[in-house]
Amino acid sequence: MPDEIKKQEPVIKLKMATGENVDYVTSAILSGLRPPPDMTISQWAEKFRIISGASSSSPGQWSNERTPYLVEIMDQLSPQSPATDVVFMKGAQVGGTECLINTALYYIMHDPCPIGLFQTTEMTAKRFIKQRMNTAFAAMKMDEIFTGAEMYLREFPGGVMITGWSNSASNLRSMPIRIALCDEISEWAKDCEGQGDPCSLVEARTVTFARKKRFWNSTPGIEGECRVTERFRRGDQRFYNVPCPHCGELHTWKWENLFWDRDAEGNHMPWTVRMKCPHCGEEYGEYRKPELMNHGVWIATNPNGAYPSYHLSGLYAPLGAGLSWADAVSQFVNAQGDINLLKAFTNNVLGEPWNIEGGMQIDKFGLISRCEEYESEVPEGPAILTAGVDTQDDRLECEIVGWGAGLESWGIAHKVFVGDPSQPAVWDALDAALTAPYCLSDGSEMHVAATLIDSGGHHTDDVYRFTAKREWRNVFACAGHSGAGRQIVTRPQRTKKSALRNATVVSVGVDSAKDQLYDWLTKETPCPGFCHFPVRDGYDEEFFAQLTAEKRVRKWVRGIQQWAYKKTRERNEALDTRVYSRAALNLVGVDVDKMIASGRKFTRNVSVPAMRQRIQRHTISGGIKL
């Protein structure tokens, strides 16, 4: 460590004599409150805080040296600071929760008042009280100061600590509180039982107190809907700067300044990780962390922000406790190609919001978990069945989908026919599936009313040969076209090439169809557009991985911003077949809502010529002619 690196002055400038503070002093006197204790929270913690072995990997006496970046945050939460709101947007395992616990313990012991502790749900609240607060109370031998046995309401001399959670209005609205400690706010309910933003409800509870404090502590979530990101940006946006061991210049630890080696085969070697100084270009290893962090300083990048707000990535986690830089590299390498892991890496390691615009993707695991047992092969909901077929060099893939009111849909069958599409066998198998009856619970049958078959790839001619003979029963070749604003499907048209086979082709606006589908897939309870999936062969993890294989990204085309879909994995046939079966519905020309309203279903078997159909209809299905 060169000489020029001196221990920084404490950054917090307590404005005891400034105008801002006059109000606070006056109100404290007027309300007969005793003056605040001299000690700040960080000073108190250094002296008194004992960390329980039951809740931490590093039990014993609290040391500010381990997490020096928390000192200023704790001091802003102290009564000596004029700040009302303090925001901490952070990566995982950097000690935000301990900071929150220190604050709670400090006010209970040294400046008793009504304190509120707010978590996401009752479950997280209960877990927090049991695993974190109670163990802290026990380690500090504080148990005897509490009266009453209620878990969510602890009384102590001069004050009370209540616990609430973001989806219970009665919990958030009861008594006024002076100190509001809000944990993981990016996960909080969007709306609290119809009464609005739970953060606003918490704020409302504190208004009567002149010396109120509100701590907003959280790892971030999704950009644009992340509360802690929003609150961080409204603040003065402080970042923790450490000096370079080579040149002494202050800089923040950024992911893009971490470097590591690969071996001759290109394998990543996370253990070779080191930080590159953005000023002098020299590198240094993680073992320098404690010494550098202890000379660190918070620097505001938005000095006119409304309140102190802090950002700290997981790269600052104390050495030997929490994530190491090598762990971060491993996580990053493992997350490649998996959007969900990349989101977790961005939120938990970088402490940054996940940018949907950079990669909106549906969670396949969420979809798998809601597969249903239908009461019959085709459940009550659908009024009509359509099919979409994807053509590959060694197989055909087909999904049959049922459509109901508001285009609520039911996956009916997902089949893979293995075989060379230049040979008839695989087409025969497909045709059997397209002409087969699909049974309802009352024993009646439905048939596929329309089918679209992808004619892209190497088997365009084979597709035309198949569809040309079956267009009379709504089996058409299709070609997908990307681009915003396209119709989901056009009328069948002859192309030069298809005319040679006497076939027509429909054009499918795949981006429009995907926009609609990906919107539907985010719906979590049955409603217009909701997609039902069966517990059935073919609807396995691979199916859902394929269905969610693309993400919506923003791109620039000749200076104009556009949306586009980008594959996140190689195979995505399930997505294509779903898009084609959706497009096929428009070819039938029926109003599904009207059919549902009048209790009708499309039971006509389109593969039986109309004459025979008329005779059969009376005897077999009793279906309604459309």
Ligand SMILES: [Zn+2]
């Ligand atoms: Zn340097």
